Amino acid sequence: xxxxxxxxxxxxxxxxxxxxxxxxxxxxxxxxxxxxxxxxxxxxxxxxxxxxxxxxxxxxxxxxxxxxxxxxxxxxxxxxxxxxxxxxxxxxxxxxxxxxxxxxxxxxxxxxxxxxxxxxxxxxxxxxxxxxxxxxxxxxxxxxxxxxxxxxxxxxxxxxxxxxxxxxxxxxxxxxxxxxxxxxxxxxxxxxxxxxxxxxxxxxxxxxxxxxxxxxxxxxxxxxxxxxxxxxxxxxxxxxxxxxxxxxxxxxxxxxxxxxxxxxxxxxxxxxxxxxxxxxxxxxxxxxxxxxxxxxxxxxxxxxxxxxxxxxxxxxxxxxxxxxxxxxxxxxxxxxxxxxxxxxxxxxx
Amino acid sequence: xxxxxxxxxxxxxxxxxxxxxxxxxxxxxxxxxxxxxxxxxxxxxxxxxxxxxxxxxxxxxxxxxxxxxxxxxxxxxxxxxxxxxxxxxxxxxxxxxxxxxxxxxxxxxxxxxxxxxxxxxxxxxxxxxxxxxxxxxxxxxxxxxxxxxxxxxxxxxxxxxxxxxxxxxxxxxxxxxxxxxxxxxxxxxxxxxxxxxxxxxxxxxxxxxxxxxxxxxxxxxxxxxxxxxxxxxxxxxxxxxxxxxxxxxxxxxxxxxxxxxxxxxxxxxxxxxxxxxxxxxxxxxxxxxxxxxxxxxxxxxxxxxxxxxxxxxxxxxxxxxxxxxxxxxxxxxxxxxxxxxxxxxxxxx
DNA sequence: GCTAGTCTCTGAATCGATACAGACTGAATC
DNA sequence: GATTCAGTCTGTATCGATTCAGAGACTAGC
Numbered sequence: 001x002x003x004x005x006x007x008x009x010x011x012x013x014x015x016x017x018x019x020x021x022x023x024x025x026x027x028x029x030x031x032x033x034x035x036x037x038x039x040x041x042x043x044x045x046x047x048x049x050x051x052x053x054x055x056x057x058x059x060x061x062x063x064x065x066x067x068x069x070x071x072x073x074x075x076x077x078x079x080x081x082x083x084x085x086x087x088x089x090x091x092x093x094x095x096x097x098x099x100x101x102x103x104x105x106x107x108x109x110x111x112x113x114x115x116x117x118x119x120x121x122x123x124x125x126x127x128x129x130x131x132x133x134x135x136x137x138x139x140x141x142x143x144x145x146x147x148x149x150x151x152x153x154x155x156x157x158x159x160x161x162x163x164x165x166x167x168x169x170x171x172x173x174x175x176x177x178x179x180x181x182x183x184x185x186x187x188x189x190x191x192x193x194x195x196x197x198x199x200x201x202x203x204x205x206x207x208x209x210x211x212x213x214x215x216x217x218x219x220x221x222x223x224x225x226x227x228x229x230x231x232x233x234x235x236x237x238x239x240x241x242x243x244x245x246x247x248x249x250x251x252x253x254x255x256x257x258x259x260x261x262x263x264x265x266x267x268x269x270x271x272x273x274x275x276x277x278x279x280x281x282x283x284x285x286x287x288x289x290x291x292x293x294x295x296x297x298x299x300x301x302x303x304x305x306x307x308x309x310x311x312x313x314x315x316x317x318x319x320x321x322x323x324x325x326x327x328x329x330x331x332x333x334x335x336x337x338x339x340x341x342x343x344x345x346x347x348x349x
Numbered sequence: 350x351x352x353x354x355x356x357x358x359x360x361x362x363x364x365x366x367x368x369x370x371x372x373x374x375x376x377x378x379x380x381x382x383x384x385x386x387x388x389x390x391x392x393x394x395x396x397x398x399x400x401x402x403x404x405x406x407x408x409x410x411x412x413x414x415x416x417x418x419x420x421x422x423x424x425x426x427x428x429x430x431x432x433x434x435x436x437x438x439x440x441x442x443x444x445x446x447x448x449x450x451x452x453x454x455x456x457x458x459x460x461x462x463x464x465x466x467x468x469x470x471x472x473x474x475x476x477x478x479x480x481x482x483x484x485x486x487x488x489x490x491x492x493x494x495x496x497x498x499x500x501x502x503x504x505x506x507x508x509x510x511x512x513x514x515x516x517x518x519x520x521x522x523x524x525x526x527x528x529x530x531x532x533x534x535x536x537x538x539x540x541x542x543x544x545x546x547x548x549x550x551x552x553x554x555x556x557x558x559x560x561x562x563x564x565x566x567x568x569x570x571x572x573x574x575x576x577x578x579x580x581x582x583x584x585x586x587x588x589x590x591x592x593x594x595x596x597x598x599x600x601x602x603x604x605x606x607x608x609x610x611x612x613x614x615x616x617x618x619x620x621x622x623x624x625x626x627x628x629x630x631x632x633x634x635x636x637x638x639x640x641x642x643x644x645x646x647x648x649x650x651x652x653x654x655x656x657x658x659x660x661x662x663x664x665x666x667x668x669x670x671x672x673x674x675x676x677x678x679x680x681x682x683x684x685x686x687x688x689x690x691x692x693x694x695x696x697x698x
Numbered sequence: 699g700c701t702a703g704t705c706t707c708t709g710a711a712t713c714g715a716t717a718c719a720g721a722c723t724g725a726a727t728c
Numbered sequence: 729g730a731t732t733c734a735g736t737c738t739g740t741a742t743c744g745a746t747t748c749a750g751a752g753a754c755t756a757g758c
Contacts, residue, residue, distance in 0.1 A: 004743095004744055005744065005746095005747080006744080014707075015708045016744095016746095017708060017746080017748095018706085020745070020747090021707085024746080028706075030705080037699060045489065047486075047490040047754035048465045049744080049745060050405075050743090051465070052404045052744080053402045053706075053745035053746090054746075055613055055745095056399075056401045056402050056405050056713050056715085056743090056744080056745075057712075057745050058745090059399065059713075062466065063449060063468075071442065072438040072441070073436075073438040073439040075438075076434060083425070085425050086425035086426060088421040089450065090422040092421070092452055093422060094452065098449050098450060098451045098452065098463075098467060100447050100448070100450075101441075101447060101448070101449075101450065103441055103446075103447065105442075105445065109733070111447075114445070114447075116396065116397045117400045117402060117403075117469060118400060118447060119401050119410065140394065140396040141396040142351050146718095164549075182708095296643075297753085304742080321555070332654040333494075337700070347642050353714055354714065355714080364738045365716090366716080366718095366739075367738075369717090370737085373716080377735095377736075377739070379737095383738085396717060397714090398714080401714080401715090402714035402743090403714080403715060404715095405714080405716095405744065406714080406715050407717095407743085407744075412723070548730060597748075601737050647745060674724070699758105701756105701757090702755105702756085702757085702758105703756080704754085704755080704756095705753085705755100706743105706752085707750105707752085708749105708752100708757075709749095709750095710743100710748095710749100711748075711749105712742105713744105713745090713746085715743090716741105717740100717743105717746100718740095718742105718744085719738105719739095721736100721737085722733085723733105724733105724734095725733085725735105725745090725746085726733080727730105727731080727732075727733095728732100
């Protein structure tokens with residue numbers, strides 16, 4: 001058996017309390033005794049206080065959980081999510097806190113179990129769709145949490161997000177200004193199990209995923225302002241947020257007559273996929289993205305920038321060092337339209 | 350106070366054991382009582398067994414630690430590390446295990462503390478330099494671990510790596526075959542606190558970081574085979590593994606007379622930085638990388654591919670599902686030379 | 699010489715669960 | 729009618745620490 005704190009105490013001939021103090025309250029005992037204890041501990045091969053036992057007694061763990069809507073291994077393929085994580089990690093470093101990444105099984109009951117069982121002091125919830133079950137579980141545990149978007153249920157929740165709708169409108173306004181009227185909107189999982197490609201939806205509001213919903217609504221706002229109604233818009237579904245899915249979503253789109261002159265994608269990754277699919281034709285169709293990931297610059301993609309690391313950093317900071325002022329717990333970050341070469345005026349026909 | 354298992358037991362009028370069984374051994378009590386217990390628990394707002402207490406009693410946690418040599422937030426900027434993590438996450442998902450990312454303070458004593466205090470069942474140690482302290486701490490705690498490279502100290506350690514030296518030699522052989530003899534080698538932190546740019550070193554063996562060391566040695570092997578000795582090689586230091594650092598390392602390199610005709614970088618990220626720095630001149634200098642990250646393909650970078658997700662997946666798998674056969678715990682993955690457009694024959698002068 | 703104060707160290711209570719051996723009940727078997 | 733057995737449930741020991749009030753020894757001050 002691996003020795004415990006009690007074994008060290010016995011070996012040195014002091015009480016358990018004293019050994020404990022030797023580790024975490026050095027001012028509570030004489031330096032001489034302390035080093036005698038530490039030496040003995042080393043000889044016995046005692047690795048220091050058991051973290052789990054310590055957490056139980058102390059009532060906190062020293063780590064925060066990060067929850068992703070998507071499969072965890074997918075999250076690492078999403079450049080925006082990765083930069084968000086980098087921000088979270090930076091804040092965690094500052095607070096000497098570790099990060100627990102919790103994979104969520106697809107089965108909801110099991111997923112609840114995973115969240116119930118996570119040994120953490122709080123959660124950063126990255127864009128959990130309308131899956132309020134996760135938030136319910138977290139609330140039920142009485143743990144603090146931060147989301148990456150405002151929630152419908154107000155309460156005292158803290159979040160750090162952007163004005164998705166306004167940001168989306170800004171790119172769409174740009175395209176509209178260039179004269180585009182025949183436009184396709186492309187989103188990830190516009191409807192959960194829909195196939196890739198064209199899709200009918202009653203309106204942007206019908207999209208279940210809040211981020212996608214906000215962005216589609218913003219796109220639609222700009223188009224509505226110039227008389228292009230929802231029925232005149234081509235809506236495209238991507239089965240996940242990847243380049244390949246973006247490419248798949250527009251397959252065949254430009255084969256018909258009267259194809260759209262522009263594609264507004266709800267993320268850079270999808271937009272890059274569209275560019276991949278367009279190939280040579282990319283010079284004739286305008287494409288926009290969302291997020292401004294690193295590759296967007298290289299590809300010359302017009303997009304909306306939102307501060308990724310910043311978002312992660314602030315999310316973790318709100319969790320680890322909550323502002324006294326409740327309003328300060330609701331953060332809306334600025335976004336910025338970044339115009340590059342992937343958008344241009346409608347060619348006159 | 351948040352209710353405990355005992356409170357639920359009292360409320361229902363049964364023993365604590367029975368409530369515990371209701372949660373984790375449903376076959377141990379009648380369905381009727383079980384649902385009565387669960388209902389009462391819900392009414393009381395009992396969130397289910399406390400994960401920390403459960404871990405203490407059960408003796409395991411259900412999560413594994415991932416340790417990075419570099420600052421954790423840097424790790425997320427390294428595309429190879431991210432893909433490695435994606436692999437680890439994929440394996441973790443399969444085993445319903447969470448991932449604890451532990452930031453390591455720069456101060457070694459504090460960093461030891463962080464590793465001692467991590468509540469995990471084992472560690473994936475990503476390329477901890479010669480910093481054996483981390484492995485010592487882990488061994489001291491009696492926890493299993495997997496490293497991403499063979500260790501000098503054999504023991505029963507498990508690892509998943511590649512033959513760095515042979516892989517490096519394969520790209521270098523390719524360059525040598527193209528006629529290059531005046532060559533620069535570029536590595537990250539060749540010497541810990543050295544400035545960016547040219548550097549003198551007794552030999553590849555003198556590099557403290559094992560990965561860098563292996564790769565430099567492989568490069569040197571290929572050059573030695575055609576009579577280019579270590580003193581004839583320009584060695585360049587990058588201060589970290591980033592594009593910017595790669596660019597900074599070659600600043601001014603091509604200004605002198607008799608500049609190298611090729612640069613062999615120890616990672617793709619550095620190589621891409623070199624291409625950035627070269628700009629137009631990239632057409633006249635051959636550059637190679639290492640890893641084959643996504644951007645390497647776009648940039649036309651000649652490189653050595655190593656399976657990134659696979660490495661992560663196997664690392665986690667070795668930890669979570671250790672092979673009975675000890676030799677099966679030592680995995681060397683295949684690598685593959687990927688020739689693209691960034692390398693070409695030496696221009697005749 | 700007495701009181702107060704400072705240092706060290708101890709003991710018991712506590713954190714919130716799980717495991718295991720056994721007690722009890724009622725039905726089935728011979 | 730005695731025995732066996734399966735099905736339920738309980739009690740106690742245990743996981744490995746931290747905390748806090750207080751005991752004892754010693755110094756200082758008056």
